[in-house]
Amino acid sequence: MKVKIHTLFQYLLDTTEAEPEAFVGFSLSQSPKLGDFLADLDPGLSLDWNGGSFRGLPELRDRVIGQAGLDGLCSPDDVLVTAGAAEANYLAFMQLVQKGDEVIVERPGWPQAEVLAEAVGATLRIIDRDESDGWTLPIDAVEAAITPKTRLVFLSNPNNPTGALMGEADLARLARAADRVGAWLIVDEVYAGLEWQGARAPSIAGIYPRGITTGSVSKALGLQGLRTGWMICRDETLIRDAFILRENASEIMNILGEVIAEIALRPERLAPAMEAARTAGRATLAKLDAYVAGQPKLSWTPPQAGLIGLARLAPGIDSDTFARRLLADPYRTFLLPGSAYHRPNHIRLGVGGGQAANLDVGLDRMARLLADW
Numbered sequence: 001m002k003v004k005i006h007t008l009f010q011y012l013l014d015t016t017e018a019e020p021e022a023f024v025g026f027s028l029s030q031s032p033k034l035g036d037f038l039a040d041l042d043p044g045l046s047l048d049w050n051g052g053s054f055r056g057l058p059e060l061r062d063r064v065i066g067q068a069g070l071d072g073l074c075s076p077d078d079v080l081v082t083a084g085a086a087e088a089n090y091l092a093f094m095q096l097v098q099k100g101d102e103v104i105v106e107r108p109g110w111p112q113a114e115v116l117a118e119a120v121g122a123t124l125r126i127i128d129r130d131e132s133d134g135w136t137l138p139i140d141a142v143e144a145a146i147t148p149k150t151r152l153v154f155l156s157n158p159n160n161p162t163g164a165l166m167g168e169a170d171l172a173r174l175a176r177a178a179d180r181v182g183a184w185l186i187v188d189e190v191y192a193g194l195e196w197q198g199a200r201a202p203s204i205a206g207i208y209p210r211g212i213t214t215g216s217v218s219k220a221l222g223l224q225g226l227r228t229g230w231m232i233c234r235d236e237t238l239i240r241d242a243f244i245l246r247e248n249a250s251e252i253m254n255i256l257g258e259v260i261a262e263i264a265l266r267p268e269r270l271a272p273a274m275e276a277a278r279t280a281g282r283a284t285l286a287k288l289d290a291y292v293a294g295q296p297k298l299s300w301t302p303p304q305a306g307l308i309g310l311a312r313l314a315p316g317i318d319s320d321t322f323a324r325r326l327l328a329d330p331y332r333t334f335l336l337p338g339s340a341y342h343r344p345n346h347i348r349l350g351v352g353g354g355q356a357a358n359l360d361v362g363l364d365r366m367a368r369l370l371a372d373w
């Protein structure tokens, strides 16, 4: 098995040395500093692994259940702490899917399942989200694509990159359709918690026994560098299979990531951190929405949740050329081209990153490039 690079990662690789002065592409909240946690850290903490469980720190797993609203539906034993949602997706995918299986993914969507499916020789069934329908996932199309050969359905909710949000009724429909053939359903919830319209969607792990919720502290809490996330699933064998695979890669989680994530998820810290992230996100998104409305060469459906959305470029502007020119002198501004999501006429706009993103400067420079195009 060889995993090939996907377009999104290729673009990040191509641009890591560009040193942009502004970002219109940040997908996470402003990151806290280590100092914000020092008062709650025990200097006597052993830097051996947690020693308690191959699933991760028990108290962290308890917090994970709490923040996902799964108290009473799932238990801490249903949680595996992982190196981010990315590792959770990887471990579940690789232990579930084999050559010849069918895997259903959404487009635009998080590209991880697509490259893994190709690597293992699975057959991809692609469900397109339609811009004219507000990027809503067409549940009918997913139902129609599910066959007895379907092994896994992989979705993100809120969707990366459009911020479209599914509610309980849609998730329950998907679970029923998957259940008819015994398929697994991964819902990547890495963007949960920053909903602008409607409530946070329930986690699939509480709805469907073969539902796998993946998430992390990376996005709303801005703690991406901790590399700490999770999978939640009521199937004991799946959790066990996942940590068996992990044992052959990185073996165990890093203790500092676990300890700091546990502190960050304590209710007395989590509630104000989420409130601050929502206040900042709402303000920057409102600014971005007004900006797009004032740009004749841009249009979009604003995200229902999260800090990123896809904006359409006027006909004739190719997203890859646009993003690369915007990154070069004199604009020096970063955003992701829609080509990373099979949408070459769109750009991914993001409003996270706090002050360091220099959003106002980035928006001005993008306006100049659009005007000159």
Ligand SMILES: Cc1ncc(COP(=O)(O)O)c(C=O)c1O
Residues within 6 Å of the ligand: 027, 083, 084, 085, 086, 087, 110, 156, 160, 188, 190, 215, 216, 217, 218, 224, 228, 229
């Ligand atoms: C949908 C989605 N899943 C997973 C990830 C990886 O996140 P983590 O830092 O939790 O591994 C990202 C990061 O951008 C993402 O957008």
